[in-house]
Amino acid sequence: MLYLLAVALCIGADQAVKYYVVSHLELYESAPLLPGVVELFHIQNTGGGFSILAGHTWVLTVLTAALMAGIAWMLVKKYFPHPLAMWTLTVILGGGLGNLIDRVRLGYVVDMFHFQFINYPVFNVADILVVCGTIGFAAYYLLLHDKLNVQKETPPEETDDGTGTPDGPR
Numbered sequence: 511m512l513y514l515l516a517v518a519l520c521i522g523a524d525q526a527v528k529y530y531v532v533s534h535l536e537l538y539e540s541a542p543l544l545p546g547v548v549e550l551f552h553i554q555n556t557g558g559g560f561s562i563l564a565g566h567t568w569v570l571t572v573l574t575a576a577l578m579a580g581i582a583w584m585l586v587k588k589y590f591p592h593p594l595a596m597w598t599l600t601v602i603l604g605g606g607l608g609n610l611i612d613r614v615r616l617g618y619v620v621d622m623f624h625f626q627f628i629n630y631p632v633f634n635v636a637d638i639l640v641v642c643g644t645i646g647f648a649a650y651y652l653l654l655h656d657k658l659n660v661q662k663e664t665p666p667e668e669t670d671d672g673t674g675t676p677d678g679p680r
Contacts, residue, residue: 513585513600520604524635525611528620540624551624553632556617560631571613578606590650592658598646605639 535541535552542549557564581603584590590599612619621632 513596516597516600517604517607520601520636520639521608521611524605524608524639527622527635528608528612531622532620535622543623546626549624549626550622551632553621554616554618555621555632556619559633559637567613567617571610574606574610574613578603578610581606590655592650592654594650594654595647598643598650601639601643602647605636605643608636608639609634 531550531552535550537552537554540549540551555561555564556567558570563570581599585596585599585603588596590596609619619634619636621634621637623634623638624630624632
């Protein structure tokens, strides 16, 4: 239940920031957020990250829906039961659903964060959630998953007499 609430909070945060930008900035208008570092810049992205597959929103919609369904299934089944895995998948799901809502409802994703000191694509809260969740899940999987599974698969000490004690009955 806590994970479901977290997904809803992620979606709510993403949609609230998008609503603010759409209601306060015209398309392609910007406003300083942290001057010289990042600004709000209202754009419509018909593609994925880095505008990959721009103009093919339906492909991204189907792909995102399938991926989010898979992640939701993994969460429900506790496929990766470790709390770090569960939380990172929760954050990925919340971000993915935030962008999926835009694609279904609008036909594009509202992006708004623009770094002023480097040339980097404009992004949104959902993108931050997906990227941070993916990095966290990769760290879990690469650093912890095998170690945790080895501990679970270590068989109990075997006995010759079936009593469960190494030396037999006392």
